[in-house]
Amino acid sequence: MTAPSLSLQDAVLTYPDGDHTLTALDRVSLDVAPGELVAVVGPSGSGKSSLLAVAATLRRPDTGRVVVAGRDTGAMGAKERTALRRERIGIVFQQPNLLPSLTAEEQVLAVAHLRGASVRAARARAAELLESVGLDAAKRRRRPHQLSGGERQRVNIARALFGGPAVLLVDEPTSALDHERGERVVELLAEVTRRHRTATVLVTHDRGLLGRADRVLTMRDGRLG
Numbered sequence: 510m511t512a513p514s515l516s517l518q519d520a521v522l523t524y525p526d527g528d529h530t531l532t533a534l535d536r537v538s539l540d541v542a543p544g545e546l547v548a549v550v551g552p553s554g555s556g557k558s559s560l561l562a563v564a565a566t567l568r569r570p571d572t573g574r575v576v577v578a579g580r581d582t583g584a585m586g587a588k589e590r591t592a593l594r595r596e597r598i599g600i601v602f603q604q605p606n607l608l609p610s611l612t613a614e615e616q617v618l619a620v621a622h623l624r625g626a627s628v629r630a631a632r633a634r635a636a637e638l639l640e641s642v643g644l645d646a647a648k649r650r651r652r653p654h655q656l657s658g659g660e661r662q663r664v665n666i667a668r669a670l671f672g673g674p675a676v677l678l679v680d681e682p683t684s685a686l687d688h689e690r691g692e693r694v695v696e697l698l699a700e701v702t703r704r705h706r707t708a709t710v711l712v713t714h715d716r717g718l719l720g721r722a723d724r725v726l727t728m729r730d731g732r733l734g
């Protein structure tokens with residue numbers, strides 16, 4: 510079997526809760542292979558966002574291991590973790606969080622700039638990625654308010670793919686979209702996962718969108734099954 514690009518092993522995450530602690534992740538284990546799309550569903554408060562935060566190395570688990578692209582993140586310092594996140598992990602949040610004054614192409618180029626890529630190479634790559642998520646040359650020159658919700662989410666996905674991430678983490682990408690647009694975004698995520706060989710974890714409330722996932726897991730009270 511191919512080595513997983515993302516591996517959570519017995520991850521436990523707790524939050525302080527008055528006199529008690531609240532267990533948001535209760536010994537969660539999950540392996541995701543390159544090119545695999547795993548959907549995670551579950552009721553509100555069951556721990557889905559906590560799972561993504563730990564997988565994204567934004568939160569350290571209390572105990573357990575998080576291995577990204579073969580590298581154990583437990584022993585890493587903050588700087589090393591940030592570099593790993595930037596280089597190997599793409600994150601797509603619920604709301605696209607685009608900068609209002611920038612065109613679609615510039616949103617992707619802004620990420621390129623942060624990574625120190627050459628302008629010419631970055632332009633070509635941005636155009637190619639935006640094309641691959643279905644935005645033609647005219648749309649690439651538009652600002653967020655001139656794009657539909659689905660198109661904005663496509664820009665968001667292209668931006669997350671810029672660095673060639675091994676792991677793609679997606680939180681409720683369809684919450685602001687109607688069912689049909691939501692379906693198309695999930696279809697796109699499935700395509701992107703195959704084409705870019707990302708290990709993709711998609712959190713969603715919408716069970717109707719799960720047909721494209723390779724596996725569907727349910728989170729309940731911090732447990733994944």
Ligand SMILES: Nc1ncnc2c1ncn2[C@@H]1O[C@H](COP(=O)(O)OP(=O)(O)OP(=O)(O)O)[C@@H](O)[C@H]1O
Binds near residue numbers: 525532552558559
């Ligand atoms: N920063 C925090 N401090 C304390 N408790 C928290 C914190 N973040 C989340 N929690 C609690 O941890 C549990 C899991 O929350 P989480 O956000 O992971 O659930 P979720 O499944 O993503 O929910 P939703 O579908 O509503 O977004 C919940 O009981 C929540 O109240």
